[in-house]
Amino acid sequence: MDKFYHSVHLDEKLCRGCINCIKRCPTQAIRVRNGKARINSKFCIDCGECIRVCPHHAKQASYDSLDTMKTYQYTVALPAPSLYSQFNNLEDVNILLNALLLLGFDDVMEVSAAAELVSEATREYLAEHQENLPMISTACPSVVRLIRVRFPNLIPHLLPLNPPVEVAACMAAKKAMEETGLKREDIGICFISPCPSKVTYARTPLGVQTSQIDRVFAIKDVYPRLLSCMKAVGEDPKEIGTSGKIGISWGRSGGEAGGLFTESYLAADGIENVIRVLEDLEDQKFTNLQFVELDACSGGCVGGVLTVENPYVAEVKLKRLRKYMPVARSHMDVEHTEEYMRWTGNVDFEPVFSLGQNIMESFAKLNQVERLLGRLPGLDCGSCGAPTCKALAEDIARGEAREEDCVYYLRESLHKLSTEVSRLADDMAAGEKDGKETLRLLKEYIQKISDDMAKLDEEKR
């Protein structure tokens, strides 16, 4: 699988080539070319911001359809903690968990239960590794991808533990095989996800070779079906839930850090805020921090683009739900959990933002960018298809755009040419100079003008 696999893609038919997504992409991964948005797969971190802002719904997330459940003999649902926050007046998680069984899943393994194990393992890891603090959470795949391409100095600070969903998937697969005697390929481990970033994780995980997650469903797809199933769950639902406050809280920003029993943590949410924190971390502006929790979405996982509820309302619901829960209900004494926890692979720096192949070439290109910046208007209008004049300058240096892509540059060029044309026409009328030569020049300039005009038309297409 391509190491730059993505779960965010474009529906060309719907794209009108506006500048909303290019302006909001935190890694400047999108350009409008020939009237359609193009995502640079090396820069994209699957944060889903473009899905959120596209007014034409042309940016879409890839995830599995619920029908794919039928391809397995036995299925296990892995509900994300954020799923619990989507319903009004949900007082008992068991109603939701039993509804998942009614929906057709054979078993349920709560991601929040695995989250409590990860919290425990993180506490142990921090106690044993005081030399490399702060550790940065690796639960949000977009954040890990962002660090991989942009913050090489922070890679050693990544917490080398699998995210709760992976631990839950490992546990669920083992349990299902033991209980049913089925082969692994006949069992479908299905994550019900708040975001497309987890789809990317399931296909191309970082930290482990392959993920145990077989299918990723969207909360927004499962939601309407769950509502009717929840009504069908009786008065006294079977006790399935095995997680407490700590596990459920992972669904919102600060929840993961809160489970570490330390005050020395920082939790930031929203991709722009996350980038600011990473920049400052890189410059060593924080001292005495044990842990840094970063979530690409505002509010944490409850803010994922595949959820249905407003993230801040969802947070309130999560708070109410956990009010009468015990602190934690799942512990590391479960067999094999240790081996499901640790990373088995490394995360390597991918210098995708380098301008050239080597330092000399990059230096030359950086030089070119600086010179170009002096000529471009600095309006960051986006009309060229790049989010800023600087991004256009970088594209030109990379050989992926031309100066004429800038409408202001083009206008200037047209202006100069038309001045020349009228001067030549005046010369001809006055009968000065060689008439034939002037006529030739005049034709040449007119040709240039129509070439430039053609470029403008090209932009519109």
Place this chain on the structure above:
Amino acid sequence: MEAIVLKYEISPDDFTRAGEASSDVKNKLKQMGVAPEAVRKVAIAMYEGEINMVIHAKGGEITVTITPEKIVMELADVGPGIPDVELAMQAGYSTAPDEIRSLGFGAGMGLPNMKKYSDDMKIDTEVGVGTTITMVVNL
């Protein structure tokens, strides 16, 4: 090939903008594909210097010269000057007033960190005239 010369005006007493210059340089070095460790050194050394100019010197000008071999950062101000350079270089020594310390700055690690993270540092200072600090990070 000609060097890339970047100039930054540092405004006095503006903590919200302090760090903008070092951040810009850092991102350019990343685009240049400079080794992460060297990027880190430049970012930390320059940020410390930038903050010092904001706190002590009522701003100034930073000139960064980038070549494929090295980064030279020249931080020039017309501030009060440093009366005792040796003392100022000691870790923990600080003349920052309380209101600066309450912002979390002024731990007395500015100059020591600048020295620590640069490969070469020269301080040219005169009381009442100003200070120019030149730091070099080799690539």
